Amino acid sequence: MAPLTRSRAIGNVPNELMEKYYRLRADAGLILTEGTSPSANGLGYARIPGLFNDAQVKGWRRVTEGVHQAGGKIFTQLMHTGRVSHPANMPAGSRVLAPSAIAAPGEMWTDSNALQPHPVPVAMSEADIAQAIAEYANAAKRAIEAGFDGVELHAANGYLIDQFLNTASNQRTDSWGGSIENRIRFAVEVAKASAAAIGAEHIGMRISPYGVFNGMAPDAEMDAMYEKLIAELNTIGLVYIHIVDHSSMGAPEVSPALKAKIRAAFKGKYILSGGYDLARANADLDAKRGDLVAFGRPFISNPDLVQKMLKGQALTAPDMDTFYTPGEKGYTDY
Numbered sequence: 001m002a003p004l005t006r007s008r009a010i011g012n013v014p015n016e017l018m019e020k021y022y023r024l025r026a027d028a029g030l031i032l033t034e035g036t037s038p039s040a041n042g043l044g045y046a047r048i049p050g051l052f053n054d055a056q057v058k059g060w061r062r063v064t065e066g067v068h069q070a071g072g073k074i075f076t077q078l079m080h081t082g083r084v085s086h087p088a089n090m091p092a093g094s095r096v097l098a099p100s101a102i103a104a105p106g107e108m109w110t111d112s113n114a115l116q117p118h119p120v121p122v123a124m125s126e127a128d129i130a131q132a133i134a135e136y137a138n139a140a141k142r143a144i145e146a147g148f149d150g151v152e153l154h155a156a157n158g159y160l161i162d163q164f165l166n167t168a169s170n171q172r173t174d175s176w177g178g179s180i181e182n183r184i185r186f187a188v189e190v191a192k193a194s195a196a197a198i199g200a201e202h203i204g205m206r207i208s209p210y211g212v213f214n215g216m217a218p219d220a221e222m223d224a225m226y227e228k229l230i231a232e233l234n235t236i237g238l239v240y241i242h243i244v245d246h247s248s249m250g251a252p253e254v255s256p257a258l259k260a261k262i263r264a265a266f267k268g269k270y271i272l273s274g275g276y277d278l279a280r281a282n283a284d285l286d287a288k289r290g291d292l293v294a295f296g297r298p299f300i301s302n303p304d305l306v307q308k309m310l311k312g313q314a315l316t317a318p319d320m321d322t323f324y325t326p327g328e329k330g331y332t333d334y
């Protein structure tokens, strides 16, 4: 099950409704949770959960117990939203941070004031960067405390790690920007610190080469950058790479050549995702293009997706209007 932000975590704490939602999908094999912030500064969206205080650990523990009792495995996706944020969504005292003071294009939802433009973020100081890296490692520890089988570092879709990777959002002239080595440094340091905290065998990373979500833009060095990043992740020993291809959602396709190159270079497991149905998933697994396939939208509207696929039954279409609305409608009532 692919990571799916569902915005039901009132007060940024996992609750009983979320416990029910995940338990209903426990036969997915491996669940990757919705993006979960390692820091108050990373709570950019309304009602997303965190994993940095005791109440959040307690809430998540009930979720992981439910999934484990039903025989499933579950990783949490650590998502620091960086500049994809708005102060109206964030707890008092938190800050909208990014590698450079460049606002993300477009607007985002706030519960108090509807749609608002993204603010210009504060360019992170050396101390801010060190703190953010430590927050990921701390959240990884908290994840194990909460009973998760591991964590997925969200380095895709224009959130903080991707903001460092991409030249559209990273125009730093210090050792965290400019060259490929410098732009991948934050991703690598987050992976190293998290691996030191809980072991690399419990850590995967999600990446979205050529993605354009949240103002990301491809550049001429993109293939080379991901090759260098994969080489570093091999050294650290991460357990999987999870690649996003959002061409089914209107984004540019990730070239099959780059996907194959990453697959060949990376020593761990490879998860494919984006627009899969059963036939295409089986075809890609048979052709050894990946080790696992993640399903996103099909799992929203089909808690019994696995059973339906096994029986060859038709799938229910998801209702987009309730993707991010609070409450059980469109969440636990499919």
Ligand SMILES: Cc1cc2nc3c(=O)[nH]c(=O)nc-3n(C[C@H](O)[C@H](O)[C@H](O)COP(=O)(O)O)c2cc1C
Residues within 6 Å of the ligand: 002, 003, 004, 005, 006, 033, 034, 035, 077, 079, 154, 156, 157, 206, 244, 246, 248, 273, 274, 275, 276, 294, 295, 296, 297, 298, 323
């Ligand atoms: C409602 C919704 C929320 C999503 N939230 C996340 C998220 O928190 N983290 C993430 O990496 N991807 C997120 N995605 C992307 C999905 O993980 C997945 O890559 C995408 O839906 C394409 O796969 P699919 O065709 O199987 O749905 C989200 C997608 C949807 C539709």
